[in-house]
Amino acid sequence: MIEDFYCEEVLSGRTAVEKVIETENVLAYHHTRPFWPVHIVAIPKKHISSLLTLEPADNDLLIELMDVVKKVASQVTAEHGACRVVTNLGKYQDSKHLHFHIAHGEPLHNNE
Template structure:
């Protein structure tokens, strides 16, 4: 499999990790869209949110628990942050490995993005 996020979880591609346990890893985005921009991914390769099964429910819950913990550790939990999951091409997904973007560190626009026809 030629998945960049799988290679990061395996340690064959370096990253600036901020969190890791047996099932989840989180690291700084190389092209940040906010002062704090961290990607939180399961170590299990799941291409998109559409591929999440009932069996993966606890893993997805753990992804969000990790996001909450990381936001506290980054000092942005109280001021606020955004969690984003892009799904497939029209949703803006670039890497086909389930991931959540944790964005914060400044006031974010309430608009999620332009809808293009």
């Protein structure tokens, strides 16, 4: 398994994605393997392993990332009436790159 799908595949351009919002430092795009009917991922373009490894020097980037998450969540909520915003840590975090899922709907498949 790839340790950091976002750096190795998405940000490198090896895997094409459908962009939702892109800023200088943040990318939000439709998940390549959605778990929910609406499933958007927001990532910093700089490698940061997880929410727990953020440094004080990353504060401006975190604010920019949260602004993008908020905009995407607002769009999804306006269109569908609700959404969830999730980040995973530890063994729940498959790709070791800080990312937030903005999603709506019931799971498309069972992860068991």
